[in-house]
Every structure is written in structure tokens, then in C-alpha cells.
Amino acid sequence: MAVTETTPSPEFLASMRSHPTKRLRERLIIAALGLAAAVSLGTTLAIIVVLVAESIPFFQDVSIREFLFTTDWQPLFRPVTFGVWELVAGTLNIVLWSMVIALPIGLASAIYLSEYAHPRTRRILKPLLEALAAVPTIVYAYFGLTFISLGILKPLLGDTISVFNALAASIVMAIMLIPTIASISEDAMAAVPRELREGAYGLGATRLEVATRVVLPAALSGVIASVLLAIARVVGETMIVAVIAGQTPNLTLSPLETIQTMTSYMFQVGLGDAARGGVEYRSLFAVGLLLFLMTLSFNIAAAWFVRRFREVYV
Amino acid sequence: MATAPAPAATETRLQATGGVARRQRLSRWSRYIFLGTSLLGVVALVALGVDTLINGAGRVTPDFFTSYPSRFADQAGLRSSIIGSIWVLSMTMVLVVPIGLGTAVWIEEFAPRNALVGIVKLNLANLAGVPSIIYGILGLAVFVRFLSFGPSILAGALTLFLMILPMTVIAAQEAIRQVPDSIRQGSLALGASKWQTVWGHVLPGALPGMITGVILAMARAAGETAALVMIGAFAFIAYDNTSVRDNFTVIPVQIYNWTTRPQEAFRENAAAGIIVLMSIVLTFNIAAAILRERFRR
Numbered sequence: 341m342a343v344t345e346t347t348p349s350p351e352f353l354a355s356m357r358s359h360p361t362k363r364l365r366e367r368l369i370i371a372a373l374g375l376a377a378a379v380s381l382g383t384t385l386a387i388i389v390v391l392v393a394e395s396i397p398f399f400q401d402v403s404i405r406e407f408l409f410t411t412d413w414q415p416l417f418r419p420v421t422f423g424v425w426e427l428v429a430g431t432l433n434i435v436l437w438s439m440v441i442a443l444p445i446g447l448a449s450a451i452y453l454s455e456y457a458h459p460r461t462r463r464i465l466k467p468l469l470e471a472l473a474a475v476p477t478i479v480y481a482y483f484g485l486t487f488i489s490l491g492i493l494k495p496l497l498g499d500t501i502s503v504f505n506a507l508a509a510s511i512v513m514a515i516m517l518i519p520t521i522a523s524i525s526e527d528a529m530a531a532v533p534r535e536l537r538e539g540a541y542g543l544g545a546t547r548l549e550v551a552t553r554v555v556l557p558a559a560l561s562g563v564i565a566s567v568l569l570a571i572a573r574v575v576g577e578t579m580i581v582a583v584i585a586g587q588t589p590n591l592t593l594s595p596l597e598t599i600q601t602m603t604s605y606m607f608q609v610g611l612g613d614a615a616r617g618g619v620e621y622r623s624l625f626a627v628g629l630l631l632f633l634m635t636l637s638f639n640i641a642a643a644w645f646v647r648r649f650r651e652v653y654v
Numbered sequence: 655m656a657t658a659p660a661p662a663a664t665e666t667r668l669q670a671t672g673g674v675a676r677r678q679r680l681s682r683w684s685r686y687i688f689l690g691t692s693l694l695g696v697v698a699l700v701a702l703g704v705d706t707l708i709n710g711a712g713r714v715t716p717d718f719f720t721s722y723p724s725r726f727a728d729q730a731g732l733r734s735s736i737i738g739s740i741w742v743l744s745m746t747m748v749l750v751v752p753i754g755l756g757t758a759v760w761i762e763e764f765a766p767r768n769a770l771v772g773i774v775k776l777n778l779a780n781l782a783g784v785p786s787i788i789y790g791i792l793g794l795a796v797f798v799r800f801l802s803f804g805p806s807i808l809a810g811a812l813t814l815f816l817m818i819l820p821m822t823v824i825a826a827q828e829a830i831r832q833v834p835d836s837i838r839q840g841s842l843a844l845g846a847s848k849w850q851t852v853w854g855h856v857l858p859g860a861l862p863g864m865i866t867g868v869i870l871a872m873a874r875a876a877g878e879t880a881a882l883v884m885i886g887a888f889a890f891i892a893y894d895n896t897s898v899r900d901n902f903t904v905i906p907v908q909i910y911n912w913t914t915r916p917q918e919a920f921r922e923n924a925a926a927g928i929i930v931l932m933s934i935v936l937t938f939n940i941a942a943a944i945l946r947e948r949f950r951r
Contacts, residue, residue, distance in 0.1 A: 576785025
């Protein structure tokens with residue numbers, strides 16, 4: 341069939357152009373979608389404005405020097421002092437011990453899933469581990485207090501450990517973090533090219549040697565990213581530490597003692613509504629600002645490492 | 655060993671010795687060591703489930719769902735916190751569905767490819783990492799105090815909405831990106847406008863993934879405690895909520911309350927509350943998993 345080229349009639353061209361009111365409607369829809377996207381930008385802006393604006397009056401009462409360079413946090417009893425290091429030490433205590441527990445378990449899970457597991461085992465094991473990430477933190481808090489602390493640690497260690505202690509909090513925190521470390525590390529290991537593994541096998545390496553001396557070093561930036569993300573979650577986690585680790589500011593890295601983290605201090609202030617507007621209420625935002633900056637830096641560093649392993653292999 | 659019979663019938667087996675044998679043995683053992691360590695997470699999950707069931711199953715009775723909180727552990731129930739949770743979560747969903755999905759559609763389909771959209775994306779990634787207690791003090795300063803909503807359902811829903819917005823958007827973006835470009839090009843080539851293409855062809859394809867993301871985000875919101883305590887959802891509520899300006903409490907906050915009571919008897923209530931909460935969260939997660947499996951192409 342021959343195709344003849346014809347000039348379209350003006351009426352036809354006009355009908356092809358969309359109707360002006362319809363075009364206006366579409367513009368409005370797109371504008372509304374853009375407005376929705378602005379909500380998330382507004383949220384960040386609001387967080388920064390609230391944290392800074394409410395911290396300024398706090399720092400008029402309490403010098404930044406006292407806040408950052410003294411080590412006594414005693415906002416409830418006279419003489420009140422606001423040396424935030426006692427709370428930061430509480431947070432670091434939990435970060436340290438939860439990582440000591442979560443890193444080997446998370447890494448071993450990632451290595452097993454990526455290098456050893458039969459696809460069938462993997463299909464069962466992976467969702468089970470990921471279910472740990474879906475458990476609400478108040479559930480972990482209950483489990484840590486009743487089962488880990490009162491049920492296991494207290495009978496085992498007796499008077500050497502407080503009822504409210506950093507160890508039980510770190511243990512349940514570590515359980516919560518296994519999927520975070522395992523799944524991101526496993527992603528990074530899966531991105532390591534087959535040729536590297538096959539080259540090592542060809543030279544006579546065993547499976548263990550391939551996993552620990554070839555795949556693990558090649559996936560190192562992903563492993564680091566998973567640890568940084570996990571640390572950001574520990575720093576920001578509230579319920580586990582508020583229920584299990586106690587409410588006593590304590591400048592110690594010992595896992596056996598009662599401590600208070602930045603988040604559990606904030607939670608404690610949130611529970612009581614007596615001092616709204618007082619210096620205690622405003623200290624909430626100063627501690628919140630520090631917490632926000634800490635989690636933000638860990639998250640940004642993690643994102644940097646994730647980008648790195650993606651760039652190298654994918 | 656020169657006593658071997660006909661050489662043709664011998665089965666030759668290479669057996670490693672010395673250092674090589676040791677390395678191979680180590681490698682064989684390592685499988686079980688890694689497997690055993692991976693199972694620790696599963697063991698913890700099972701211990702958590704069994705411990706809660708043993709302590710709480712006896713308290714999950716019809717009365718437990720219909721009684722208000724009480725000073726007496728055996729008379730206390732979840733009624734007001736279930737009603738509070740339903741109010742807050744429905745409002746949160748009403749907010750997060752249009753705004754979360756709208757944001758994702760705008761970023762993926764309409765946003766100009768310039769620095770602005772880069773900032774919006776980077777910002778979402780960072781917001782997803784902000785701890786929930788920070789959203790709590792944001793809600794306290796903005797909704798409870800500045801806008802004078804008080805510790806109400808409205809303030810709680812707005813706070814939870816901001817908290818789960820980033821994860822909803824990121825999941826929806828993922829779903830939109832799964833729709834192949836050929837579908838868009840086909841629609842545009844047949845004369846459909848940009849919006850008709852998105853509404854008629856991209857959204858139906860992306861919908862299962864988007865809904866999965868919303869369900870998972872709602873599961874997060876259903877289990878959130880810290881942010882809601884910060885905005886003041888810690889009141890003793892012995893009535894049914896009837897308006898968004900009411901004070902309220904939710905299931906996880908009620909569990910927190912029971913967990914930290916000094917009397918042993920309240921721990922049973924906490925365990926029973928956890929059974930209820932975990933059933934809700936598990937239902938959400940299983941629904942999301944089924945949806946994802948069914949529409950995987």
C-alpha cells in the first residue's frame with residue numbers, strides 16, 4: 341500500500357492541541373505535587389529552626405563552655421550543672437558495647453548468607469533475620485528488662501551488676517542491629533565480582549580464605565557503611581536505653597553500671613510536664629541539637645561509603 | 655603400598671596433607687561457625703516470642719480489650735489505647751498517602767533535572783535517618799506549643815506523619831522507577847499528555863510497590879513510642895476518644911507504662927499488650943510481603 345504524504349488540515353492540528361482548560365488543570369496538578377515535595381524540605385527547615393531557636397535561650401543561661409567542657413550533668417538538684425559529657429559518655433557506652441556484640445554477629449551472618457548459604461537456606465534465614473528490624477523498640481525494651489537483665493544477667497552476675505545496666509541495653513540493641521549490619525554488608529559482598537572469587541579459587545584458596553581474604557576486604561567500604569548506619573541508630577534509639585539502662589548520668593564505659601544517654605535524658609524530660617518553659621525544658625533542645633548533629637554526621641559518612649562501593653563495582 | 659591389584663581398577667583419590675589439609679579442615683568448620691553465629695539472631699527472635707507468649711498469653715482475654723487502664727493490674731485493659739491508636743494511625747495515613755506519593759511522583763516524573771531535585775532527594779535520605787525522638791521534640795515545639803494543638807490526636811498524627819514521610823517517599827520512588835520507560839514512551843507517542851501518561855500508565859504499574867511502602871511505614875508508626883511520649887501522649891485516658899482535639903494514648907505507650915510499673919503484675923499486662931501490638935505489626939508486614947511477591951515481575 342502506497343503511503344502518500346498529505347498536509348494535515350488545520351482543523352485536525354487544532355484538535356491535536358490539548359484544550360486550554362485541560363492544560364491549566366494539569367499545571368495545577370503538577371504544582372500540587374511540587375507543593376507536596378516541599379513538605380519534606382519544610383520539615384528539615386523546621387527541625388533546624390526549632391533546635392537552634394530553642395537552644396539559644398538555653399545557652400544564654402548556661403555557657404557553651406559549661407555544656408561542652410564540663411562533665412557533671414545534674415539538671416534536677418541544686419546546684420544545677422549542665423556538663424553534657426556525662427550523657428555523651430552514656431551514649432558512647434551503649435555504642436561501644438552494642439557494636440562489640442553486633443559487629444561479629446552481623447558480619448558472620450552477611451558472610452554466611454553471601455558466601456556459604458544454599459539458596460534455599462538463604463530464602464528462610466534472610467527474612468527471619470530481617471524480621472528483627474520490624475520489631476517495635478518498646479518490645480525490645482520489655483524483653484531486655486525482663487528477660488535479659490532480670491532473667492539472665494542478674495542471676496548470673498549478682499551484685500556486680502545493677503538492675504538497670506548498660507549491658508542488657510547493649511545486648512538487645514545489638515539484636516536489633518543484626519539485620520542493619522548483615523543486609524548492607526551482604527549487598528556489598530554480592531557486588532564483589534565473581535572473577536575475584538574464581539581467581540582466588542584457581543590459585544588454591546579455600547572457601548574460608550576467599551570469604552575472609554578476598555570478598556571481605558573488597559566489600560570493606562560497604563561493611564564500614566553498615567557499621568556507621570548502625571551507630572547512627574544506636575545514638576538515636578530511645579526506648580531501649582530509657583527502659584533498660586537507667587536514668588543516672590554516669591561518666592563511665594563500664595557495661596555493668598546504670599547510666600543515662602542523651603536520648604533517655606530527653607525522654608525523661610518529656611515524661612514530666614512540670615517544668616515547661618524552664619531551663620530543664622530548654623535543655624531538651626540543646627541536647628536534641630547535639631544528638632541531631634551526631635546522627636547526621638554518621639548518616640552522611642555512611643552514605644559516602646555506600647556510594648564508594650557502588651562506584652567501584654556496580 | 656605395592657599390593658594394589660590391576661592399576662586400571664584403582665580409584666585415584668587426591669588426599670591433601672600437612673598445611674593444605676589443615677586449611678581445608680578450617681574451611682569446612684568455618685561453614686558451621688558462620689551458620690551458628692547467624693542463627694543467634696533467630697534464637698533471639700524465638701526467645702523474644704516465647705518469653706512474651708508465656709508471660710502474656712493468659713491476660714489476652716476479651717476483657718483486656720474492653721477495659722480502660724486501671725490501678726489494679728488484673729482490671730486494666732487496652733481499650734483507650736486501641737481507640738487512640740486507631741484515631742492517630744488513620745489520620746497519619748490520610749496525611750501520608752497523598753503527600754508521600756505526590757512527592758515521589760513529582761520527583762520521578764515532573765521535577766526539573768536540576769540542583770533543586772538533587773537537594774530534595776539528599777534531604778529525604780537525611781530525614782530518613784533522623785531519630786524519632788527528634789521528630790517528637792519537633793512536634794512538641796511546633797504542633798503542641800506553637801500551634802496550640804496541645805497533646806492531642808491531631809498533634810500526634812502530624813508528628814507521626816512527618817516521621818514516616820521519608821520512608822514512604824523513598825519506597826514509592828523505587829516503585830515508580832520499576833515501571834519501564836517504554837510504557838511512558840508508548841503513551842506519549844499515542845498523544846497522551848504527561849499527566850495522562852503518569853495517571854493512566856505509570857501509577858497503575860507502580861501502585862503495588864507504593865502500597866507496600868505505605869503499609870511498612872504504617873507498621874513503623876504503629877510501634878512508635880518515643881515521639882508520642884515527647885508530645886505528651888502519656889495521659890491516663892479512661893474514656894473513648896471522639897475528636898482529634900482529644901488527649902490520647904496509644905498501645906506502645908501503654909506497654910511502656912506497664913513495663914516500668916514497679917509491681918510485677920503489670921508486666922503480664924505489658925506482655926499481653928506486646929502480643930496485641932506484634933499481631934498488628936506482623937499483619938502489616940506479612941500483607942506487605944504478600945503484595946510484593948504477587949506483583950513481582
